[in-house]
Every structure is written in C-alpha cells, then in structure tokens.
Amino acid sequence: MATLLEVEDLRTYFTTDDGIVKAVDGVSFTLKEGKTLGIVGESGSGKSVTCLTIMGLNSKKSATSKGRALFRGEDLLQASNQRLREIRGNDIAMIFQDPMTSLNPVHRIGDQIVEGILLHRDVSKKEARRRAIDALKEVGIPRADRRADDYPHQFSGGMRQRVMIAMALVNEPSLLIADEPTTALDVTTQAQILELMHSLQRDYGTAIVMITHDLGVVAEIADDVVVMYAARIAERAPVGKLFEEPLHPYTWGLLGSLPRLEADIDRLVQIPGTPPSLLSPPRGCRFNPRCPYVFDRCKEEMPELVASPRDSEHLQSCFLDDVTKQREAERTLASFATEVP
C-alpha cells in the first residue's frame, strides 16, 4: 500500500523565558494508507507537539520547526497557511487532547460542526445540519437533535471529547490524527469510539495516528507503535513485536508500571527519577539518568534509532547488547503475563 505520511527528522524548538525547549528533537516515522500508528510515551515527551507540527498548528511566535512531513509527497512544513487551511479538517483531521481549545465556548455544538462541513463540502445548510446530527449520534450523544443546540459547557468532559471526534470524522478524512481521543471516556464508550474509528478505516481507508497512554488501546488498534522519550523515539516496531519483545529499557519500565485488574498489588513499580528537563537534556542517551542498565557509553554518546540485528522492522535506540535485551524483555514479559478471564 502507498505511503501516506512520511515524517523525517522532525524538530520543533520553543523559545521561552528560560531558554530553548527542544520539544521534538529528531523524530521519524512513516504511515501507510489505511494503517494505524500508535504513539505512546512519557508525558511531556513531545507527542502532541509532533502532531501539532505536522498540522502546522504551533504558535509561530515561539516555535521553530525543521525536518519534513510529507503528506502524499507534499511537505506540510513548507505549505502556505492557505494550503494548510484547505487540508485541515478535510484531508487531515485532528482530534485535540484539549477539547476546549477547539470548541468555541460561545457557539452551539451543532453549529460548530455545521461550520466545519460547510467550509469543505458543497452542501446546503440543511444537509450539513443533518450530517452534523448524524455524526453526534454516531459518537453516542443521546438525543443529538436536541443537544446539538447546547453550548460546550453544558456537556460533560467525555461528551466534549466525543463532539471533537464527531467533528473530525464528519468529512471522512484520509488521515486522522487523534491525540488521546478516548482518555476522558469510560471503557464502554471507549470501545464504541474505537469501533467507530475502525469502521471509518474499513469504509474509507482512513489512516490513523493515535496518541494514547493506554497500552491496552494500542495493543488493540495499532499496526505500528512509536515509543517516545524526551523528544526522541526510544523504540518503533509493529505492535506484535513491541509487546512480544520490547527492546528498550524505557519500554520495559512502561510495561512494568501497568496496574492490573487481576492482581491485588500494594504498590506499582515506577521508573525511578523524574522526567528530564528539555531545556538542558542529559548528555548521551536521554534515559541514562533513570536507566538501571546504564554504562559509560550511554553517558557520552547519543544512541541513534537503529534496526535490531534480528529484525529490520524493529527499531530501537539503546546501546545494550542484544543478548541482555532479549533476556530482559523476557523477564519483563514474565512478570506481566496476562491471563484471559
């Protein structure tokens, strides 16, 4: 299948009062049509900024970006504002982590969706309204015809998030970038939304970039997974491989800190230390101050993202030798064995 999105060595730096925050510092991945890429990683590691950069939505005042983001061969980083407005909400839709920034508090929910339709589709107002209400129904808003006239503050957190999802899906985009689309939703509604995204993918071949903290969601819907740590990619692999043989110590830490339904645990395992400052990130590997396997080289040299010797699709950036990695991956998974109820 054809490549839809190709991100190459993306970098976004913010100028702040205290110095330069390197929020994204060399991120690369590709996404084929109709596929799903999951992005997981440390809070503050640059997941949202990566997506905002692709969409050209960073504040021009404080952010500078480098690298390329090719959408069907067109570099979005070089595109004009006019062109980006054409693409956004049409070919590429984004569901934001923060529903309130994209919902206007003084406009009715329904009108906001209608506006998004009229902007990109040549249909009557009445038809647009019908589509808007259908979309709200699809994301499970009860009595959508009536509640379309509500204002955002009259909706619960999860309902606002579903409005965002309705807005993003209404024009059947070929790429959907979803930033934590289901974190505010209960598991049954979440299952319903994931199913909706899945059917969109099936019916229209929409490709999805999905940022989430929920490794369960990733396991269920992603084809490939990117694990980010401190503005860079720690590991990138097809989903099965990531969960069968994780190769980066940060990924082991992530898998290890999951709370489990079956178990009565008194204390969760946590990765020691605190997330690094992006103003002055640690020398060498950015994970080295918190890594239990650290050795001299990690403190001197920054590891590149390279293929594992046994698998060209499985990329990771860690200097540990392969034997140790295999052993530790196994150990992590052993403690993590899930039983089906």
Next chain:
Amino acid sequence: MVDELLRVENLTKHFPVSRGIVFQKQVAAVKAVDDISFTVNRGETLGVVGESGCGKSTMARCIMRLLDLTSGTLTFEGQNISRLSRNEMRPIRREMMMIFQDPYASLNPRKRVGFIVGEALVVHNTGTDAAIKRRVQELLEVVGLNPEHYNRFPHEFSGGQRQRIGIARALAVNPKLIVCDEPVSALDVSVQAQILNLLKDLQKEFGLTYIFIAHDLNVVRYISDRVMVMYLGKIAEVAGSAELYARPKHPYTGALLSAVPIPDPRLGRARKPIVLEGDVPNPINPPDGCRFHPRCPRFQEGVCDASIPEAVDVGTDHTASCFFPLGHWPMTLEEMQRVDNPTPAS
C-alpha cells in the same frame, strides 16, 4: 470504629434546560445527579466509575460546593455544609480540595505556575513569601515536575504536566478530603504509577481521604478501598474493590469489566466485550424504573421498567440496585440474559 468524614444524603442536581430569547422559560431539566446517598470514611479511598456523562463530575462539584444542590444534604465532619454561604464555606475550603478533570480549563492561563500552586497557601496565610516559594518548589518536585517550571505559564506544558500542576495545587494546603476527578487519565503509565504511589503514601502519612473518579478500572482497583459504580445519575453498585471486581452483581458493572482493554495484542483482539444494546440514555428524560433497563441484557418486562430498584445487600458490604443481580462472574452475554431467579430480590 469507622469514622465518617463525609455523608451524602439524597444528593440531587438538576440543570434547567431553557428556551426563549427574552423570557427564558424552563422547559425541562438535565437530571445529572438524582437522589444518591453514600458515605466516605476518614482515611479511605472511594473510587467512582461510570459512563461518560453519568454525573460523576457534577456530583464532585456539588460536594465541593462549587455548584448549588437542587436538594439533599452534605455532612462534612459532622457539620451540615449543604446550605453554607460563601463566607461560611471559607474555612472549610482548605479542608477539601479538588483535582479537576480538565487540566486545561482549570488553570488560569495568565498566571505563572508558582502562583497557581501557591495561591491557596497565600489565601490561607501560611507563611512568608520565601517559605511559600520553597513549599511550592517542593510540591512541584513531589509531583515529578522540575523546580525550573516555577515561572512558566500553563500553555507551555503538556497535558500530563498540567494535570500534575493541578495535583500539586490540591496538595498544597494539606486538606482532609481530596476529590480527584480523573487525576491520572492524561498521564503515561510510569508517571501515573508515580502519582498513584504518591497519593497512597500521602494517605498513609496524613490520613488523607480521597474520592477518586476515573475511567481506568485498573487504576480504580489499585487505588480504592471501595468502589461506587454510577449509571445515569444514580448509584448502580457499591462494594469493596476486590469484591466488586471478583463478583460484580449489577449487569452494568459486568459490561464495564468486560470492556477493559488488555495490553496484549493477541488476547486483546480476541476479547469479547459485552456490548450494550439500545439507545444511549438521556438524562433529560431518563427511562422509568431502573435507568439501565433499556440496555440491560437481564431486562424483565413489568419489573425493571415498573419501579426504581432499591439498593439491596448482595454480599458483605456490597449493595447493588438491581432486581436480577448477576449470579456468577465472568459471564458471557448469553449467560447474562438467562435470569435464573425471576422473583425480584426485594
């Protein structure tokens, strides 16, 4: 002896739905929270789960007295606080803090982080400026932020970082009760583990009490002593957390537990969640009888749609508001549909 910190009796919150431009006329009401009662004991964590829009945040805001109650009584440390004025509430405010669901909307965008976290300390006059600054920086570190973040503005933070600012703010004045509305949903699992462990440690050290609202059932299980399941403004089930997960009695709880995603691609994709059929409920005009009946696999005509089920004992410290509670667990959808004992349990 159990020591009761908060008692909630018949709490009801209806939002008016009005139409008209000049003369606003109330045409209906969103019954966000409808006649719920429960207690929270000192030093415990009460987990709250339930469908999006079922009234969890509204309940939390009522308890914090950020919203006026439509009716009902709140008793905090033996004092009836349900009708206290703004002024009368002031001394109680520092005893109960809230961590808000939306880390974007709840932080003032024009204030620096140091101010936001320290505000309550200043309001309640807790020390010199230097002491307050030290305390704030300490709190930032406690929640896994860098002291260098002291002078930054909220928009310069990621979602999870903002959530941690909210947590630091709530911890600042050593409250007795913290109402946590989705405090960790925006955090990656390792930071989440750090915050959950921290909340547990603080609880042990200071005897804190939490009401903990979350969608992640794994998280709720880990943090809670007891769990309350809500559905459309009502309480469906309450039980000790191990008990609830092992022996859910309300069919809605069963559906919830079956839908938890499993972090393993092979098992997860083979999982069969119990899909809830029927219309999504509408709090403006909730169904008669049991509010879950239109979607319930165990629905029995003439019973479930005829009267509202009372909470009945279904185990040790375990109550469920259901006429036909589940007999065993796990259950498939087909099994759920067979009601072995068709006589109402009340």
